[in-house]
Each structure stands twice: as structure tokens, then as C-alpha cells.
Amino acid sequence: MTSWLLRRLIQALFVVLAMTVIVFLGVNVIGNPVDILISPQADQAERARAIIALGLDRPIWEQYGTFLWSAMQGDLGKSFVFNEPALRLIASRMPATLELAVTAVLLSIVLGIPLGLYAGLRPQSLGGRLIMAGSIFGFSLPTFWVGLMLIMVFAVQLGWLPSTGRGQTETLFGVPWSFLTRDGLAHMVMPATNLALGNIALVLRLTRAGVRETLPMDYIKFARAKGLGPARVLFVHVMKNILIPIVTVIGLEFGSIIAFAVVTESVFAWPGMGKLIIDSINVLDRPVIVAYLMMIVFLFIFINLIVDLLYTVLDPRVRLDSRE
Amino acid sequence: MTHTLQVEGLSTHFDTRAGLVKAVDNVSFHIDRGEVLGLVGESGSGKSVTGFSLLGLVDSPGRIAAGRILFQGGNLVGLPEPELRALRGNRIAMIFQDPMMTLNPVLRIDTQMMETVHAHANVSAAEARTRARDALGQVGIPSPDERLHAYPHQFSGGMRQRVAIAIALLHRPDLIIADEPTTALDVTIQAQILAEVQKLARDNGTALMWITHDLSVVAGLADRIAVMYAGRIVETGSVTAVLDRPMHPYTAGLIGSVPSRNRRGTRLRQIPGMTPSLIDLPEGCAFRTRCPRADAACARDPQDSHPTADRTLRCFHPHLDFEA
Ligand SMILES: Nc1ncnc2c1ncn2[C@@H]1O[C@H](COP(=O)(O)OP(=O)(O)OP(=O)(O)O)[C@@H](O)[C@H]1O
Ligand code: SF4
Ligand SMILES: [Mg+2]
Numbered sequence: 001m002t003s004w005l006l007r008r009l010i011q012a013l014f015v016v017l018a019m020t021v022i023v024f025l026g027v028n029v030i031g032n033p034v035d036i037l038i039s040p041q042a043d044q045a046e047r048a049r050a051i052i053a054l055g056l057d058r059p060i061w062e063q064y065g066t067f068l069w070s071a072m073q074g075d076l077g078k079s080f081v082f083n084e085p086a087l088r089l090i091a092s093r094m095p096a097t098l099e100l101a102v103t104a105v106l107l108s109i110v111l112g113i114p115l116g117l118y119a120g121l122r123p124q125s126l127g128g129r130l131i132m133a134g135s136i137f138g139f140s141l142p143t144f145w146v147g148l149m150l151i152m153v154f155a156v157q158l159g160w161l162p163s164t165g166r167g168q169t170e171t172l173f174g175v176p177w178s179f180l181t182r183d184g185l186a187h188m189v190m191p192a193t194n195l196a197l198g199n200i201a202l203v204l205r206l207t208r209a210g211v212r213e214t215l216p217m218d219y220i221k222f223a224r225a226k227g228l229g230p231a232r233v234l235f236v237h238v239m240k241n242i243l244i245p246i247v248t249v250i251g252l253e254f255g256s257i258i259a260f261a262v263v264t265e266s267v268f269a270w271p272g273m274g275k276l277i278i279d280s281i282n283v284l285d286r287p288v289i290v291a292y293l294m295m296i297v298f299l300f301i302f303i304n305l306i307v308d309l310l311y312t313v314l315d316p317r318v319r320l321d322s323r324e
Numbered sequence: 325m326t327h328t329l330q331v332e333g334l335s336t337h338f339d340t341r342a343g344l345v346k347a348v349d350n351v352s353f354h355i356d357r358g359e360v361l362g363l364v365g366e367s368g369s370g371k372s373v374t375g376f377s378l379l380g381l382v383d384s385p386g387r388i389a390a391g392r393i394l395f396q397g398g399n400l401v402g403l404p405e406p407e408l409r410a411l412r413g414n415r416i417a418m419i420f421q422d423p424m425m426t427l428n429p430v431l432r433i434d435t436q437m438m439e440t441v442h443a444h445a446n447v448s449a450a451e452a453r454t455r456a457r458d459a460l461g462q463v464g465i466p467s468p469d470e471r472l473h474a475y476p477h478q479f480s481g482g483m484r485q486r487v488a489i490a491i492a493l494l495h496r497p498d499l500i501i502a503d504e505p506t507t508a509l510d511v512t513i514q515a516q517i518l519a520e521v522q523k524l525a526r527d528n529g530t531a532l533m534w535i536t537h538d539l540s541v542v543a544g545l546a547d548r549i550a551v552m553y554a555g556r557i558v559e560t561g562s563v564t565a566v567l568d569r570p571m572h573p574y575t576a577g578l579i580g581s582v583p584s585r586n587r588r589g590t591r592l593r594q595i596p597g598m599t600p601s602l603i604d605l606p607e608g609c610a611f612r613t614r615c616p617r618a619d620a621a622c623a624r625d626p627q628d629s630h631p632t633a634d635r636t637l638r639c640f641h642p643h644l645d646f647e648a
Contacts, residue, residue, distance in 0.1 A: 216383070217425065218420055218421075218422060218425035218426050219425060219426055219427055219428040219429070221376075221381060221383075221420070222418075222420055222426045222427070222488070223428065224381055224412065225379055225381060225412055225413060225417070225418045225420075226412065226413035226417075226439070226440040226443060226491060227409050227410065227411070227412040227413035227414050227440070227443040227444055228409075228413075228439060228440075228443050229409065229443075232439065232443075236431070236439075237428050237431070240428070240430045240431060241428070241429070241430055244430075314430065315430060316429075316430060316432070316475040316477070317429060317430075317475070317477050
């Protein structure tokens, strides 16, 4: 167990290192921040001063060295725009994204699993077919389009739900949260649904496929031959088996939801990391972009680790020690 | 005296896209307390479907189309699901064909055993555990207390089948349906398990229905035999009577195809032809296309006859002419 964890951490370290190189180089190729950050009216001297102040005059490998050195001390540079440590900037926007992502994941669990169970148990029924047909929309409609439609119907036409921002927040552990107030919750409904849609479809289909695959197994028939009731058979014997792929996918999707909250946050002007990164890309605020990408890498590695751990809890056949 | 199990004219049909499959067709037999009935037949002859019919566990699109299943005098056909469930694993237990598939891979042995206890007995968890442990000990699993905590994949095939047998024995059922439980195991383990189950059934006065395609297994184990061909029982009788003086041409063919010591050196006779597809069975006797004694009369359905008091036979031209 510990040796497995150690091995995983070393692997993770290499992944992070590789990512720093890729991210740093990638960001230096998209454009020259000097043109954007310094007004065109500025004279040569002013330009030169700004370039030196931002460290943009030194060769790329040196910039990378500095970047890596400070990164190891938790300093990913200051935002050109906000003149604030990039990491702190990201961290301050993270709760907004996290509460949106967690809500979206919860939605895909509480809607996706029951719908998938139903469609799996009654594949021929009208309900089962409708669910499957509906899930195709969840997959194929583009997020931004669904977001705009939601706004048009529920905010513009019906006027039921607010469409921009986080609404009223309440502070908990020194962080403002929307889900603690009625107004904040109302503001979350549309963006969270928008973000969850693809995932509901995914979880639903996985659940249905799992049920269809598990039901004909001998051990299910044996469970019934033992005299167990349908609830016990479904929620223990079937569920415990299909939870393995579902947990894996939900775990991995959680990372993607955070990474791709970009679109939803832009549509609903939700002040999270996604909106911040779009704004930063527009002005080529390199430290923020780098900090954001690094944050996402860390998040994915962390989530993968958790998923692997959960996996071993759910599936007794997987032993951490014997795995490479 | 009422038989423990008396099956009368049982028909189980599968309504498939390709046509109506009469997997079990007008089958009658009975088993008494403490008696072992061997149900013998080639692969696909409907042995398992017969077993599942008794428990009301026929998979869709299958259904019991006709007949009565009298268990201790009461008819199980048409019994509401909760009443059937109260019998399953309690008064009637089943052991499945493939031990590698019968236990749920993600649940511990104690879970799978204790849930069976709790399905039919209102006892404490401690009591359920004690019963589970005792049952494991009874079927010869060493250090049952520790093994309770194991998962199925930590057992060998033979040990898994013992666990399945232990589960079947938990409530001291009146009838055990053993569906080729030793076919997947190697010969020595097969012999051990046969001997043990026979002893357990004798000791508890359990009626045992032993399904197999292997005549040599039945010879050493069963009191009576029922031979099944293409969904029908073609011959029944005591083991000695049927094996020594097979009257039905199919039974005779089966016995001729088994290697035996006192016929060493002679060629094994194979039954010519193939098992017919159950969808388009020939009119009349299903064995007609392969039978050496077939004639025009066999184009009609043969009816049950009773050449001696304890035998039934379904054939127009049986071997009645034995030169002692
Ligand atoms: N779910 C099903 N759908 C359609 N037909 C089925 C189904 N289950 C069984 N059958 C039919 O019933 C017939 C009998 O099957 P069964 O499993 O009882 O055979 P068996 O005698 O147990 O054979 P084996 O020795 O291979 O286990 C099969 O030939 C098959 O055509
Ligand atoms: S009824 Fe005719 S075809 Fe069928 S087994 Fe008897 S002799 Fe053969
Ligand atoms: Mg079978």
C-alpha cells in the first residue's frame, strides 16, 4: 500500500515536470504579451522597463528556469493584469468553480443512476426507450448552445431563473459560497444543469449497460435462487458490480467538468476559474494561464489517485501491492 | 404418501424470434424424501431449464406453459412471487453448473452466506455468522472462520462449489436441485463432492435431483434415473434397471457410448446424427431421425407406457426382449 502510494507519487512528479515544460513552452508560443500589456503610445524606454520588470527580456530557457524555481516554492508568478500572485488569483476563483462542478456531479449521480437502472431493467418499455433517446441529446448538443437556450427560455421568456453571476453568497471558512443562500442556489440551477447534461447522459448509459451486462450473470440468478428479494439483488448484487466503472468514470469526469467549466462559466458569467482563464487568454496573462494549467494537472493527478484508491475498495480483485 | 416433488406434464417454452422453443415438453417425474433422482441427457436437452422451472426462475422469454409442480403436495406453478421467494434457498435449494460464476465476485463469502440466512430466518448477525461458519465446516472447508472473510477469487473452483453447496444447505432444504455441480471440476474433487453431497442428503432426508450428462456419475449416486431427450423424458426407472436393461433406444445408445471395463476392446458405439434443433423438431418421436428402430409408427407422438411398475417409457418399439 505505502510502496504503491510512493510509486504513484513519483510518477505524478514526473508528469507534473513534463507538464511544466509543455505548458510553459505552449504559452510562450501563443503571442507576445508586451504588445497587449503596454499601451501602444508608450515610448521605447517605457517598453524596455516594462519588459525587464516582467522578465520577458531573458531567453526562454532562463524564463523557464526561474519559473520552475519559483514554482517549487509555490510561486507561479504575478498576474500581469491584476498584479496579484497568479496562484492566489486562481485559488480565489476556485470555490465558485468547485461548487458548480460538485453540483453537476451530484446531479449526474442522482439523475443518471436511477434513470440508467430503470432503462436497464426495462429496456423494452416506453420509459426505457425515451430515456435512451433523451441521452443522445445530452451527448450531442453543444454545451454553449444548450446554455443559451436555457437562458432564452428560463431567464428571458419565462423569467423564472437568474442567468448571470453567482447571486448572493454566504461566507463559510472565509470563502464565499452560493449554495448557502436561496438566491445563490437559484443562480446555480441553470449553469449546473448545463454543465451536468453530458454527464447525466454518460452515467445513465454506463449504468444501463452495466445492468444489462450484469443481470444475465449466473451469480444474479444464484442470488435469486437463494430467496433474496429484488431490492437486495439490485442494490447489492448488481449495484456493487456496476459501481466500479461508474465511480471510475465519474471521478475522471469530475476533472473534465472542472477543466471544461470554461464554456458554461462564460455563458452564464459565472466568476470561476474558467471565466478567469478565458479572460486571461484574451490578454495573454501568461502567469495566470500557466498557473491555471498547472492547477488542472494537479487536480487530474489527485483525482486519479482517489479513483484508484476507491477502485480497490470496491473491487476486491484489485490488490494495490501486486499492481504495477 | 405424497412425494416431496411431483412434476406433472411440465412444459416450459421460450418464445424466441426464431420460433417457439419447447425446451421442456410435457415432462413428468417425482422424487421422494431422501431419494436421489439422476436427470440425464445431452447438452441442450432441457435439464437446466427443468431445474429453473421448479424454482420459478425461468428467464424471459421463457415461461411455464403447462403442467403442475407439486412440492409437498402444493402446486408451485402460478404461485405469487413472494411465496416462491420464501421457498427458494429455504425449502428448495439449487447448486449451479459453473462454480466460477455462481458467487458474486465483489461480495465477501460471509455477506453472501449471511444474507441467505437472513432471507429466511429472523436471527441476529452473530447467529447468522455461526450458521454460515458451521455450513462451511460441514462441506469440508478448512478453517471456516477465516475463510468467511475471503472473496470468491481467493478460492479454487472446487472450494467455490463447496461454498455454493454450503449455501444450499443453510436452511436444510427438503429438495436440492444440483445442476451438474461437478462437471467443471477435476475427477478427484468431483468424487469427493459427490460422496459428501450424497451423505448430507441421506443424513438430512433431503430429496436430491442430480442433473448430469454423465451416466457414470449417476450410476454411483442416484436411486432412480430420468433420461431426457429434446425436452422430453423418454425413460425413467431405478438406476440398476435402466442401466442394466435400457428399454428406450436413446438410453441404449447413451449407455453404448460410455466406455466401460467389461466391454473393453469392443468399439464404442456413437449415436448417429446430431441433437435436433428444438425449434423445428420432427413431428412424432423427437429421436426418430437418429433411431435405429424407427418406422412409420414413430411419426406419431409416443405416449408414456409402464412396462413394469416403477418404469415409464416413451417409445413405440422399446427393447423389451432382454435375454437375461
Ligand atoms: N433464454 C433462453 N432463450 C431461448 N432459448 C433458451 C433459453 N434458455 C434455454 N433455451 C433453450 O432451452 C434448451 C435447453 O437448455 P438447457 O440449458 O436446459 O440445456 P441443458 O440440458 O441444461 O444443457 P447443458 O448440459 O449444456 O447444460 C436449449 O437448447 C435452448 O435452446
Ligand atoms: S418411438 Fe420410434 S423413433 Fe422414437 S425411440 Fe421409439 S422406436 Fe425410436
Ligand atoms: Mg444445463
